[in-house]
Amino acid sequence: MGCAASLPDRNSGALNGLNSSENAVPADAKNLRVKLVLLGDSGVGKSCIVLRFVRGQFDATSKVTVGASFLSQTIALQDSTTVKFEIWDTAGQERYSALAPLYYRGAGVAVIVYDITSPESFKKAQYWVKELQKHGSPDIVMALVGNKADLHEKREVPTEDGMELAEKNGMFFIETSAKTADNINQLFEEIGKRLPRPSPSSS
Amino acid sequence: MTTSDSSSSPSSSGTESADLNPSSDPGTNSERVQSQLESMNLSQPSEVSDGSHTDYGGGDDDAEEEEEVASANGNEGGVSNGISVREDGLAGASGEEEVEPSSSRAEHPVEMEAGEEPPSPTSSGYDGERGSSGGATSTYKADDASEDEIREANVDGDTASQHEAAWLPGKRHVDEDDASISWRKRKKHFFILSNSGKPIYSRYGDEHKLAGFSATLQAIISFVENGGDRVNLVKAGKHQVVFLVKGPIYLVCISCTDETYEYLRGQLDLLYGQMILILTKSIDRCFEKNAKFDMTPLLGGTEAVFSSLVHSFSWNPATFLHAYTCLPLPFALRQSTGSILQDVCASGVLFALLMCRHKVVSLSGAQKASLHPDDLLLLSNFVMSSESFRTSESFSPICLPRYNPQAFLHAYVHFFDDDTYVMLLTTRSDAFYHLKDCRIRIEAVLLKSNILSTVQRSIAEGGMRVEDLPIDRRLRQKPSSTSNQGQDTSGPERLRDVSVGTGGPFGLWHFMYRSIYLDQYISSEFSPPVTTHRQQKSLYRAYQKLYASMHEKGLGPHKTQYRRDENYSLLCWVTPDFELYAAFDPLADKAMAIKMCNQVCQRVKELENEVFLQGASPFSW
Numbered sequence A: 001m002g003c004a005a006s007l008p009d010r011n012s013g014a015l016n017g018l019n020s021s022e023n024a025v026p027a028d029a030k031n032l033r034v035k036l037v038l039l040g041d042s043g044v045g046k047s048c049i050v051l052r053f054v055r056g057q058f059d060a061t062s063k064v065t066v067g068a069s070f071l072s073q074t075i076a077l078q079d080s081t082t083v084k085f086e087i088w089d090t091a092g093q094e095r096y097s098a099l100a101p102l103y104y105r106g107a108g109v110a111v112i113v114y115d116i117t118s119p120e121s122f123k124k125a126q127y128w129v130k131e132l133q134k135h136g137s138p139d140i141v142m143a144l145v146g147n148k149a150d151l152h153e154k155r156e157v158p159t160e161d162g163m164e165l166a167e168k169n170g171m172f173f174i175e176t177s178a179k180t181a182d183n184i185n186q187l188f189e190e191i192g193k194r195l196p197r198p199s200p201s202s203s
Numbered sequence B: 001m002t003t004s005d006s007s008s009s010p011s012s013s014g015t016e017s018a019d020l021n022p023s024s025d026p027g028t029n030s031e032r033v034q035s036q037l038e039s040m041n042l043s044q045p046s047e048v049s050d051g052s053h054t055d056y057g058g059g060d061d062d063a064e065e066e067e068e069v070a071s072a073n074g075n076e077g078g079v080s081n082g083i084s085v086r087e088d089g090l091a092g093a094s095g096e097e098e099v100e101p102s103s104s105r106a107e108h109p110v111e112m113e114a115g116e117e118p119p120s121p122t123s124s125g126y127d128g129e130r131g132s133s134g135g136a137t138s139t140y141k142a143d144d145a146s147e148d149e150i151r152e153a154n155v156d157g158d159t160a161s162q163h164e165a166a167w168l169p170g171k172r173h174v175d176e177d178d179a180s181i182s183w184r185k186r187k188k189h190f191f192i193l194s195n196s197g198k199p200i201y202s203r204y205g206d207e208h209k210l211a212g213f214s215a216t217l218q219a220i221i222s223f224v225e226n227g228g229d230r231v232n233l234v235k236a237g238k239h240q241v242v243f244l245v246k247g248p249i250y251l252v253c254i255s256c257t258d259e260t261y262e263y264l265r266g267q268l269d270l271l272y273g274q275m276i277l278i279l280t281k282s283i284d285r286c287f288e289k290n291a292k293f294d295m296t297p298l299l300g301g302t303e304a305v306f307s308s309l310v311h312s313f314s315w316n317p318a319t320f321l322h323a324y325t326c327l328p329l330p331f332a333l334r335q336s337t338g339s340i341l342q343d344v345c346a347s348g349v350l351f352a353l354l355m356c357r358h359k360v361v362s363l364s365g366a367q368k369a370s371l372h373p374d375d376l377l378l379l380s381n382f383v384m385s386s387e388s389f390r391t392s393e394s395f396s397p398i399c400l401p402r403y404n405p406q407a408f409l410h411a412y413v414h415f416f417d418d419d420t421y422v423m424l425l426t427t428r429s430d431a432f433y434h435l436k437d438c439r440i441r442i443e444a445v446l447l448k449s450n451i452l453s454t455v456q457r458s459i460a461e462g463g464m465r466v467e468d469l470p471i472d473r474r475l476r477q478k479p480s481s482t483s484n485q486g487q488d489t490s491g492p493e494r495l496r497d498v499s500v501g502t503g504g505p506f507g508l509w510h511f512m513y514r515s516i517y518l519d520q521y522i523s524s525e526f527s528p529p530v531t532t533h534r535q536q537k538s539l540y541r542a543y544q545k546l547y548a549s550m551h552e553k554g555l556g557p558h559k560t561q562y563r564r565d566e567n568y569s570l571l572c573w574v575t576p577d578f579e580l581y582a583a584f585d586p587l588a589d590k591a592m593a594i595k596m597c598n599q600v601c602q603r604v605k606e607l608e609n610e611v612f613l614q615g616a617s618p619f620s621w
């Protein structure tokens, strides 16, 4: 995996994670807020998923993410709770991979994305699953996303492979298309449902 | 102002090369190796100048390169001295190419070191122009150039701003390699490779397919280095091959654009800086651990950053003036922006910058921190060429090569609109939410004073215009400029026709004023007759030559230079406080031109609070 020397040193202790001061304020049971991080190989469609979810747009021209982008979006669930997602859309380019802890540390949700037409991106997804099992917070909600489902005639990663990986690691699994908007809202709604609710005793 | 012609200024580059003797002049680190790479598989001049460049797509930057190198090249075919690379090796993909010293090279081993310059139109034609204030004596290929200009004007008639806007970043011609004729015909190549010959970056073509070519370049560099020398420049017919060695990383430019060696080397330096900005200098360690390390994956997705930098070499004077430029703004507005940026810096931010495209609206730095103009150029190029910054607020590691090439800083970037953006730089990787708060405070100030719309208006209106310069009444009395000197008919007709009633007073077409202690410059907008991108590029190249000759060592603090050819009269005035470069109608009256330059300086002084960032600059600490 490249050369660690060219990247910020993950053992420097500088990566304390990015946590807004507001995060310290406990959310009430009806209004949740959560830090969500997207991880996955470059080009799998992380930014497209986020932009589809946040702005309802899809732009086919590639805009390789630099470092990480920050966006937020609030949704209402069926039980009338709202969830505010503070989303870190990380860069999949190799030179940024050592930076990932900065974004997943303290995250309540990790969404690991691969491209169903690229077995290599699926391999990368497996790497991220392992990495998060090791270094993510223990109660993190994890989702595995097979994106570009609209390209089914070019599919190279069978749905079953995704399901199996997710099951083994206690993850939620879904196939999406940022292009057609298929399953994008469902992805975030499902995540919202799975979030741990603050217990009544603590508030 | 005292003016003298440049005939007294130091020798031409030809003489200079002959003087350079590494053993007797230890102070000179730039030894120029003069030789010919006859078989480097680059196009022969005849192929290049046949006007067929439109074949490669009209939108391509390269297709617009001027055919400005004189075609009379008496030296194309022959290898008089120098390195010869075996041709069949080049096309191979083995990466094992041999470099063979040619027989003539072997017979004259000293010549490489002594740097005897073969007669080349690039240098001699240019040197002939020097100090020739008396009229059109140059060998500049004005006729062909103007034909091209007409053709181009008919095709798209672009202007600089249109060109800047229409130009699309990103690498083109990825399908090419060194076996493609189109690849060989490109007028300017840039390569970055490792000292083991692994390709890192190529302006054209897929790096991986250029492994053989890279190995050849590496072999040339090592061949000379093993002899305890350094190769900086190789001339091969109309091609210049410029080398820059930065530890384990080699940078090479192969060009037949007739730009100065100094500027091409400066371009390689910026290219290297851009790479350091993305990765820091710690990449050197990867090569220490593994000489065969493949760096290309680490630069994934950055093609647009490099191609946009290369593009800026032809339109952005900051790349050769090493100064930055401000967006013209009312003093009070820049002040209020500056003070909020200063507040932000006081809260633990290293640098805070508000930019509009590549122009500074205001900037501030933490105490004792100073931002080099080259870092500013590379930073704004990086942000402007990375589309993703425009979609949402971002947080990214970046390195400022002049500030500290070893370490990453963390940059918060946010676009307020299509052109205007804020960059907040810090050493702390966990500062995002603080920087986001800072941005919200800055935004509040901008909205309250309506600064964003003023900025938009200013960028739309452009900067100073030569047409708007006030004309001194006393000067107006005197007969001047174009029409009265019509006896000289050797210049290109078209330029003269267009120039009637255009440009500024007394034939002033364009100027650039650089304030030394502010590290800033202001240049006038392009106006007729210098309108097409090609004309502008050619003017910049003329300025670059002037700049290079004015910055040769050993000249006194006050210098002026006046030179004239078919295309322009150029006047340059350098003092310890400022430098002025001005372009006039080639038929402009010299005495009037000098007076006009004084007026320009006076006008810039009057406007300095609007066109320059005063005081708040970290440079003044």
Ligand SMILES: Nc1nc2c(ncn2[C@@H]2O[C@H](COP(=O)(O)OP(=O)(O)OP(=O)(O)O)[C@@H](O)[C@H]2O)c(=O)[nH]1
Residues within 6 Å of the ligand: A040, A041, A042, A043, A044, A045, A046, A047, A048, A049, A059, A060, A061, A062, A063, A064, A065, A066, A090, A091, A092, A093, A147, A148, A149, A150, A151, A176, A177, A178, A179, A180, B301
């Ligand atoms: N057909 C199809 N194409 C998609 C879909 N999602 C993304 N793409 C394409 O994939 C390309 C890359 O998408 P991005 O969202 O930029 O990828 P990314 O994962 O953010 O990449 P990095 O920012 O480099 O990590 C884009 O050019 C999109 O056009 C999808 O659902 N279907």
Ligand SMILES: [Mg+2]
Residues within 6 Å of the ligand: A046, A047, A048, A063, A064, A065, A089, A090, A091, A092
């Ligand atoms: Mg992205």
